[in-house]
Amino acid sequence: MGLDLYQMLWLGTGLLVAGGVTGILAGLFGVGGGTVIVPILYELFRYMAVPEEVRMPLCVGTSLAIIIPTSIRSYRSHLARGVVDTSLLRVWAIPVVIGVILGSIIARYAPEEVFKSVFVAVAGVSAIRLLFGKDSWRFGDDVPGKTATGIVGLVIGVLSSLMGIGGGQLSNLFMTFYNRPIHQAVATSSGLGVLISIPGALGYIYAGWPRAAEFPDVAALQPPMALGYVSLLGLLLFIPTSIIAAPFGVKLAHSLSKRKLEVAFGLFLLFICLRFLASFFV
Template identity: 75%
Template sequence: MGIEIQQLLWLALAMLAAGGITGLLAGLFGVGGGTVAVPVLYELFRIMGVPYDVLMPLSIGTSLAIIIPTSIRSYNAHRARGMVDTSLLKLWAVPVVLGVVAGSVIARFAPAEVFKFIFILVAGVSAIRLLFGKDSWKIADQLPGKMVIRFIGLVIGVLSSLMGIGGGQLSNLFMTFYNRPIHQAVATSSGLGILISVPGALGYIYAGWPRAAEFPEIAALQPPLALGYVSLLGFLLVIPTSIFAAPIGVKLAHSLSKRKLEVSFGIFLLLICLRFLVSVFY
């Protein structure tokens, strides 16, 4: 019993620490923090004995739930500074939600490797753009037409749902390719996290509900510790520190120069890319 209590305490501390990092990055980079939360939760749930078949979707679903309050807090802080492009968010609203729903359906059947390769692809392209890109690396000076923007929103919704992220790195990439300032891209991306995380978490609850019955011996998958592919234990422990840390990240973001913010974000994404690449082969 003593060993079990000790393990639970370490688990609680790890999730609280993960929440702090998640919130800090949400504010700093305008991302929901899923790129940090997903790999951390993956390792924690693995230690808890969660079966491999449901390990990745449980991590992603829980990450999406965690992103909800973090994105709201981050968005409000960025909006107070007047940097959010609300007109772009309005165009993205419906297609992003439709994409998230489609991604949640795909997630029920996709193998773990699919999630990881999507992480590697998106993080790798984003990192290259941020670390080595030049101002001349752009598609146009103005955003494309409304239909193109809506289609991009649909793609962002699907990929974000399969990655367990708030869509920040995808929307940042899109906006900077169309000559939008990185600070505005970061701020607008924080609002996108709200559009993705709420329907995404609900979708993963629905997708994972029947799977929990297949593993009755795994407590981490059963109520009251979990609802479908959303771990309530992870949700409750990670959120407090993530909410606390998000405004700190926002303050730090606005204190950095454009280049420093790009390099910091690029290095962060590259590390995540390498982490998942190693996990695929080892």
């Protein structure tokens, strides 16, 4: 089914605005922006009549591709401020990429409910921790050894791949439970987004490639509109505004107190969690 001029203009405007919001949130919360991109794309693709069977993975794959430049820009901005834990990123590098590859394989066969359930579970736990957690809620005074931390990285890679996020929510949760400052967690999470987004996007191109042939009448899945589960239209329109806006989010993050940053991030995640819970019944 094709798109008329009005639909294309509406879609393009929505993607440009969403890209700017995504860039700000990427810098502010250290997330790749997937928690904004996925729900926005979900509504846009629903408007475009993309079938439910492929709508959520198309959102997730597109999100992973979009957050590649946003994560790189955000990471470089945080790195310049000297608050990124590069040693932790080195421990996570290999297991996170392996996890992303596994998640991409799961995406090829999983129903839409799997993606939504993972999204709700992770966003819900993260929101509770940030809004109601206390400093006494800790697993330890510092992150565990390389083996345990590597396993955590593997899990983060799998879940992030299924959510279309850069891993910020999960790594923020992990680091704050192990007594790391929220500002350091946010900065380090931006680097994790780089490790997740690139192999994740490639994995979703692979996972969605055969699906285009199964839905020949869905324009949003067909080249040149898309490659597999990555929407090229979404990619092209999101990237410019998200890159421009990311440094503003970084500046805002470093101007807020620890508690304000936690509350803002928690409320944001709670909203997204409730939105996807509602989608189960609509």
